[in-house]
Amino acid sequence: MTSSPATPSQSGVDENLRKALAAHSRPSQPNPLYASRTFVWRAMIGFKHAPEQVGEAIVMPFMFVLMFTYLFGGAIAGSTGEYLHYFLPGILVMTVLIMTVNTGAALNSEIAKGVFDRFRTLPFWQPATIVGALVGDAVRYTFAIVMTIGLGMVLGFRPDGGVGGALLALVILLVFAFSVGWIFTTLGMVVRKPESISNTSMMLLFPLSFISNIFTKPETMPGWLEAVARVNPVSHAATAVRGLLHGTATASQIGLVLLVSALLTAIFAPLTMYLYRRKQ
Template sequence: MSTVTPAKGEGPAPVSTESLAALLLAEERPPRPGALSASLTFGWRAILKIKHVPEQLFDVTAFPIMMVLMYTYLFGGALAGSPTEYLQFLLPGILVMSVVMITMYTGVSVNTDIEKGVFDRFRTLPIWRPSTMVGYLLGDALRYTIASVVMLTVGLLLGYRPDGGAGGVVAGIALLIVFSFAFSWVWTMFGLLLRTEKSVMGVSMMVIFPLTFLSNVFVDPRTMPGWLQAFVNNNPVTHLASAVRGLMAGEWPAAAVAWSLGWTAVFVLVFGPVTMRLYNRK
């Protein structure tokens, strides 16, 4: 039996290695956390980051309000005769545009944590490996919900009236959040692939601006040239805006909803595995 013998007058009494091992192994190891519990834990971590840095809510509060006011009164009179009438068409589209644009900050957050070395600690944990990324996206889903509520509140104050009632509004927001969750996988890939936060932001802008502005968010695509209609009509943001607009209007745009859910599946099935491959190699 080997013992640890301290110097005279220093430290605790000698302890045998056998008794120390028995003490450390006296209790059973805690069970390994499941995929859901690990993902929810990292999602809660993302929410706590918002609590400690409330400035992160600026893009889901002030930005949506500015977008609704600016585009309603800038284009309303010219395109629809009055801002209130144009708002009935614009609000669901601008809601989609604002939330989809907010998704790119997921990649920025991932890249920032990588630079700080946070992910090096996460990789040593005995958890489901994708839970770190899923947690980011779950936390951001709260931000998308806040942005949606803020924009709808402003729209109602300005005169927007959804014919679909509360049910249509909830269905439209739910579809938007599900789509945004899937679309965020694109930005997590960029967050892992690019070296700096500025690079992630720059590339994200180059991708997201054509998708959001070359869509039916602001005007009906039938007024556009034929070659541009071909792109706009096959744009995932166009399908999503049409689906949300229809649901809030009390309709059931089956084709637009199906296209939106199809794009959601494509983003998860394509960019999810690519993101995890980059994460495992990082």
């Protein structure tokens, strides 16, 4: 069965449409920086629709600081004031670690909804979808860090490193959180439900957090556990942040955290993008 020829009026419409489209040049493909910036803004707008994330950034670190300082500070350090100066920098590391889980959970949720299938059909630098989300989450991390330090100062914490040390500690925390976030984006690509990410992540983060120097000094632990705590990347991050806040950080302590962050990013960022491209 042959199709009927187009009527003169249809042919005229088609010709006019082609002329209209040809009159404008095709928009250039956005560069990686522009695409990433767009997704950073998208992540920040998302906070407006998920106010519970802001609450989490306040409630969780506040609970840790208050509970551990006043429940265990006297037993561990002899006084709550002395323990607060040791413990607060470590809880900043633990706070951003736990918050990075949301990055993987949000990614997994959008994959399940089909949002990322749409993104993959668009002509932009594809890693921007994940890089933008990770950088956008830095706003939540910064908010949580500032609020926690503020609470600590109300309780008597005084950073001897001054404003400069606090700002450098913030930078180190954001770099470390960005690198750890790639671990959970990888996890977000392989699990089926966002709830699975939360459950799996806690099994990883709790041993890393507690077998470290966040809560107590490694030399108080049994020998084999002390060895694990000293090589734990979380301990290196806590040592650098603690040193920057108290004005005692060395270049090697800071450099070690940056090296660990670079290694984590170099391993898990390509792995995440490989899984992203192969995601069906």
